[in-house]
Amino acid sequence: MGTSVQDMIAKSNDKKSKKIIEKLIPFLLFLIASVSVLTTIGIVLTLIIETITFFTRVPFTDFIFGTTWLPFSNTEARFGIWPLIVGTLKITGIAIVVAVPIGISAAIYLSEYASDNVRRVVKPVLEVLAGVPTIVYGFFALTFVTPVLQSFFPEIKIFNAISPGIVVGIMIIPMIASLSEDAMSSVPKSIRDGALAMGSTKFEVAWKVTVPAALSGIIASVVLGLSRAIGETMIVSLAAGSTPKFDGDFTGSIQTMTAYIVQVSKGDAGYGTTIYYSIYAVGFTLFLFTMAMNILAGYMSKRFREEY
Amino acid sequence: MRYIEQEKVVRRMNGRMIVNRIFQGFFMFATALALLALVILLYRIVSQGAGHLSLDFLTNFASRFPDQAGIKAALVGSIWLMAVVAPTSMILGVGSALYLEEYAKKGRITSFIQMNIANLAGVPSVVFGLLGLTIFVRALALGNSILAAGFTMSLLILPVIIVASQEAIRSVPGELRDASYGMGATKWQTIVRIILPAAIAGILTGSILALSRAIGETAPLIVVGIPVIIQFLPVGVMDTFTALPMQIYDWSSRPQAEFQTVAAAGIIVLMVVLLFMNSIAVFIRNKFDKSY
Amino acid sequence: GSTEEETATSGTADSTSDEAAALEGSVAGDGSSTVAPILEGLVEEYAAVQPDVQVTVGVSGTGGGFEKFVQGETAFSNASRPIKEEEAASLEEAGIDYTEFLLAYDGLSIVVNQDNEFVEDLTVEDLKKLWVEDGTSKTWADINPEWPDEEVVFYAPGTASGTYDYFNEVILEDEDIVESATLSEDDNTLVQGIQGDSNAIGFFGYAYYVANQDTLKVVTIDGVEPNAETIESGEYSPLSRPLFTYASNAEVADNDAMYDFMKFTLENSGEMAEAVGYVPLSEEDYDKGLADLEALK
Amino acid sequence: MNTATIKTKIDVPKITATEQQLEKDSVYSTRQLNLWYGSNHALKNIDLEIGENEVTAIIGPSGCGKSTYLKTLNRMVELVPSVKTSGEVQYRGRNIFEANYGVEELRTRVGMVFQKPNPFPKSIYDNIAYGPRIHGIKNRKILDEIVEKSLRGAAIWDEVKDRLNENAYGISGGQQQRVCIARTLAIEPDVILMDEPTSALDPISTLKIEELVQELKEQYSIIIVTHNMQQAARISDKTAFFLNGEVIEYDSTDTIFSNPADKRTEDYISGRFG
Amino acid sequence: MNTATIKTKIDVPKITATEQQLEKDSVYSTRQLNLWYGSNHALKNIDLEIGENEVTAIIGPSGCGKSTYLKTLNRMVELVPSVKTSGEVQYRGRNIFEANYGVEELRTRVGMVFQKPNPFPKSIYDNIAYGPRIHGIKNRKILDEIVEKSLRGAAIWDEVKDRLNENAYGISGGQQQRVCIARTLAIEPDVILMDEPTSALDPISTLKIEELVQELKEQYSIIIVTHNMQQAARISDKTAFFLNGEVIEYDSTDTIFSNPADKRTEDYISGRFG
Ligand SMILES: Nc1ncnc2c1ncn2[C@@H]1O[C@H](COP(=O)(O)OP(=O)(O)OP(=O)(O)O)[C@@H](O)[C@H]1O
Ligand SMILES: Nc1ncnc2c1ncn2[C@@H]1O[C@H](COP(=O)(O)OP(=O)(O)OP(=O)(O)O)[C@@H](O)[C@H]1O
Ligand SMILES: [Mg+2]
Ligand SMILES: [Mg+2]
Ligand SMILES: O=P([O-])([O-])[O-]
DSSP states (O other): OOSSSHHHHHHOOOOHHHHHHHHHHHHHHHHHHHHHHHHHHHHHHHHHHHHHHHHSOHHHHHHHHHOOOTOOOOOOOEEEEEHHHHHHHHHHHHHHHHHHHHHHHHHHIIIIIIOHHHHHHHHHHHHHHHSHHHHHHHIIIIIIIIHHHHHTTOOOSSOOOOOHHHHHHHHHHHHHHHHHHHHHHOHHHHHHHHHHHHHHHHHHHHIIIHHHTTHHHHHHHHHHHHHHHOOHHHHHHSSSOOOOSSOOOOSSOOOOOHHHHHHHIIIIIIITTTHHHOOOOOOOHHHHHHHHHHHHHHHHHHHHTOOO | OOSSSSHHHHHHHHHHHHHHHHHHHHHHHHHHHHHHHHHHHHHHHHHHHHGOHHHHHHHHHOHHHHHHOOOHHOOOOOOHHHHHHHHHHHHHHHHHHIIIIISSSSHHHHHHHHHHHHHHHOOOOHHHHHHIIIIIIIITTOBBBBBHHHHHHHHHHHHHHHHHHHHHOOOOOOHHHHHHHHOOOHHHHHHIIIIIHHHHHHHHHHHHHHHHHHOOOHHHHHHTTTOOOOSOOOOOSSSSOOOHHHHHHHHSSSSSSSHHHHHHHHHHHHHHHHHHHHHHHHHHHHTTTTOO | OOTTHHHHSOOOOOTTTSSSOOEEEEEEEEEEETHHHHHHHHHHHHHHHHEEEEEEEOOOHHHHHHHHHTTTOSSEEESSOOOOOOHHHHHHOOOOOOOEEEEEEOOOOOOOEETSSSEEEEHHHHHHHHHBOOOOOOOOTTTOSSSSSOBBBEEEEEETSHHHHHHHHITTTEEEEETTTEEEEEEEHHHHHHHTTTTTEEEEEHHHHHTTTTTEEEEEEBBBBBHHHHHHHHHHTTTTEEEEEEEHHHHHHHHHHHHHHHHHHHHHHHHHHHHHHOOOOOOHHHHHHHHHHOOOO | HHHHHHHHHHHHOOOOSOOOSSSSTEEEEEEEEEEEETTTEEEEEEEEETTOOOOOEEESSSSSSHHHHHHHHHHHHGSTTTTEEEEEEETTETTTTTTTHHHHHHHHEEEEEEEEEEOOSSHHHHHHHHHHHHHHTOHHHHHHHHHHHHHHTHHHTTHHHGGGTTTTTGGGHHHHHOOOOOOOOTTSSSEEEEESTTTTTTTHHHHHHHHHHHHHTTTOOOEEHHHHHHHHHHSSEEEEEETTTEEEEEEEEHHHSSSSSSSHHHHHHHTTOO | HHHHHHHHSSOOOOOTTTTSSSSTTEEEEEEEEEEETEEEEEEEEEEEEETTEEEEEEEOTSSSSSHHHHHHTTTTTGGGGGGGEEEEEETTTHHHHHHHTOOHHHHHEEEEEEESOOSSBBBHHHHHHHHHHHHHHHHHHHHHHHHHHHEEEHTHHHHHHTTTBBGGGGOHHHHHHHHHHHHTTTTTSSEEESSTTTTTTTTHHHHHHHHHHHHHHSEEEEEEEEEEEEHHHOEEEEEEEEEEETEEEEEEEEHHHSOSSSSHHHHHTSSSSS
């Protein structure tokens, strides 16, 4: 072979086109990456602009202090957001009561007790649970959980807060379990070994070492679970009813922020009416709630990462 | 003096072991409970809907007669939807991930984008529906077409795909990058020839899981205004359509008990589609399992 | 299957649907959920006749449907009440000429839970007492002291619906509906709600009652039970009413598919109305509609 | 230095009379110990007697089984699911593989210090108090005493006494390692196992730990794994040389380093491999 | 052995005439090179001349800047965003920090072999063909020739010639490392940088690589970082001793190992620290 590879390289290198590509690509990719930012801006602007229109028709103070949500009234429509918030909180509260103990227990079991084989089976199954579409959960709540509950507690109505609350809880179990498990299994093995080498039982290791070390990660998972529960739509649309109520009753029909948006979207109001704008105001409130949760969760898990 | 008395230690040991056992049992029970929920859910739906499953169910349009109701329009509609969502979300997702992992300087802008993505992932899907309604359906006048719904869904799952792709790209060992640069390769050559091939399994796995979320999402479709009474198949992306979860929602909210059965059958179809997509993901994950 | 009679019912048979060359095109409609069962059936049957015509029918309620009609998003709009003046004005403003077609009669049915053993009949006054918001919580005993002192649970169609408007007009008389009522555009939600709650009362189109008569109990109003005769004759008063669809003239003229589908609708809606539980019009009324349609072509 | 005070303060752990003493002065006796990780035969027919109040060093090239052997002595090795063993390890005359031998109990008698300092992500105080607490000691005053005694015992009291409530990750690696040693001392063990306790530390911290080991051996039996031959020579009384899972030579440290019997020991010590 | 054939088959890379040759026989000359990772001053006033067709070894304790220096020579160190440099590194008479100096070009002239074998997760063939391909060589026949020549040059042709299409991760670590060397040879570099190329390998593979280095130096200039002093003594012509980012001593390998000028060099070589 006569010519050297370096000579061939020197000849064949089309440096100009290479340079242009190298310059162009980062710019293109930057544009693509900005789509996610634009999406956020789009969401915020959409919500804000339509919400402002809403507030030109309904006083801001009525909205945030009002305890009556009566958008369809003939005489005097009232838009006090609290009944929808209360409905949302009822669902979220029940969901958390169901999901936190089970989710965290499952996380402890998986990270501290389960053998690799068990983990290898259980984790994908939990993933399946996490992948079940919420419409399916909604159907399950309406056609199974509610009738079962009614057979024990006849005072429970067909549309109520308990059944969808429980099912939303079931829905977020995998999320809490897997995020908590991540937090716990990222506690270095050496720390766990240190505790075991002092004669600790597995429970002592879990309870006195792993859980405290992973605590902020665990809290972050719960907060994210909260955020998911607040934003959950189909389960409540199907099974919780559509009666915005400002009270403490869990057995009867309620309405959440998400379910109201769906109700109106299904056709209760035409474009341009106050009711139409009200879904943006509700959507914006919902957005603020979940955003606060997400930021809190991000903060918690960051704290946790710094610890060791 | 000695503080730790061995006899006491031995005596307490039994109690500690029992506490350990009890809690182990409790944790196991809780885990089993979560799994049990899944089993009940699946059993319920299969036992309710299996009877309605037949070839006709797949090839019929929806009908006001429960026994003739089929899922054809919704199934085909969902496939159309995926045909829009998959390329859109993957180009955007992988592109963003490449930018963030390979090009962006670690600084305020990057961490802002990163934080933004994390927050976007937590925005409820119904809010994405409002975005789609305002921007795609109304402002861009796409109506309730496949394209409008597809773009909405793409944005919805974008954060998931970005994060999965970032993780896949990040898990490509730095040594491979170094080796490529060390041979005089440019950045883009390194990305195309080394990084993407090595990360592709992770990217695909993450993307398929994200797509299977998109296929089951209902709320954005409702808000965007997808109809259900549809007796035809779409032929282009600007056509109206209906999708599996919409059809299931419609059936499950009908009062006649027979339609509950139809809804359950629809759910089985949806779950089979999801199972199929997940098995592809698992297959890819196993097939491309890298040995570096 | 109701396609056989249509040649008989249609007076002007210059192009009957089943013999015509296969049409292509799309037609979009929206509107009343009361009318929806008729349209749903018609769309299903029509797809067998003209498989290449894409008909979509949304169910946004009468008012919601008109909103879209005004926006030009739909070619026809179903309604369970006559168009309101404001709506007509908006349409004029938007430059949309339209024609009203009568499709069938409905008897707005008041229903209670099947386990309810005491409510058999209510007067219009009773209805008013029950449904108008007066700041108190309502119990059955408020209506009749012999009835249990239990709180009544209300289910009603959403305010964008023609059913609500009609109920508002004849019963509420523009006063507020009870605050505790579950309002839903989705009549199925109402049916489910009433089925699941022994103290429930609600109302919706006669068809929804017929479809669920095994699991619901209908209440007579001033002694009259809603059925085909009482509704058509007007004896079931004041709750019987006509159902319409409003078609865009321009669409009928320019869009063959629209014309054909409308024709199919008028030819078959009587039979379909009966099948889904409404009361058909007389033949003359349908012929008049078809004549109106021809005039637009 | 405060080493003098330490010696007087820490009591020599007494072996309870019920414990049978098969071999005088021998804490551990290992007999025909074999260990497999799955199919990987990591320890082969190990026979070793570990003396009381001595420092026994284990040396050998990477992967020869040093850590594995050490972790067998407190049965930590069983945390790897695929592990199988045969043979006997007697601790104070009783075979630790016996069916009803409680590992937790064994591990409270046999402390362990790891290669990388691994304090719990808690305050220094809570790190030391961890052991006593799980053994049921709740009295704050007693705990305070134990913490001080243990930290003194690990020669780190003066450096941390004013920051007992700070997180243990806030101090240097060498200090962390001594906190880990103190944590072990707090449950007053009989034997202390150390797996390359200085390999992650700087020379000065290393020196401190080495001095500490010298002091501790007056009260504890210490087994230390090290890859640093100078260290083995400096601090141990006996040295075992491992190679490919076998004990090639086990003798007094002086003999091993000045006059090894086996050619391979000599090769390793003179740096010809490893 | 097939070493004879290799020598005749590989062409000596010609230095193009346009390149100015400031210092005879010196490939690299480093002048007052300083490098910071953020505020960490990792290289301090380095002055070194690297000779042509020689093996230059760089030794020193962990963290002293050996790898950093090596990665400066092909500007790989710039992949760390926080890096700042001052001073000059002349390669073949031209300062590589010059504004319009193309790094890609530099790196095609200066090959690099890393501590851990890092083949691409592709076939052996594609690994070797990677360099030529990214530089535009597509002709399959030429590629075949290059692959064979490079694998022969790295003394691994006979071991892999029947499995060129298998994944490079299917062969042993030592073989992988030689494939990586072959991959570098495929673009016929002028200089080869090696960063502890044998530290992840078993003794026999190490030996093979050491032999290979001896052969390669006939045609390439080699700079090798190693923590194994025996290795440096065995294979290098010159040795630089780094400590805390400074060059303490740079001399012929014989001198460094038999008669070092600096006390610290002597201490390090005799194993007193590091
Ligand atoms: N958890 C494990 N699973 C499987 N094999 C293991 C495990 N730990 C160690 N081994 C294997 O057992 C053998 C002995 O390992 P060990 O860690 O005891 O060596 P070592 O002498 O401590 O080495 P080093 O000096 O590197 O710490 C090695 O071949 C190692 O690969
Ligand atoms: N990517 C980096 N970012 C920041 N600091 C670094 C980076 N790489 C190395 N350093 C620092 O630069 C100094 C020199 O590191 P370098 O890797 O060159 O040492 P070395 O001599 O190669 O050590 P070793 O023998 O462990 O490989 C060290 O203090 C190290 O912590
Ligand atoms: Mg070890
Ligand atoms: Mg290095
Ligand atoms: O849906 P409506 O018929 O009540 O308008």
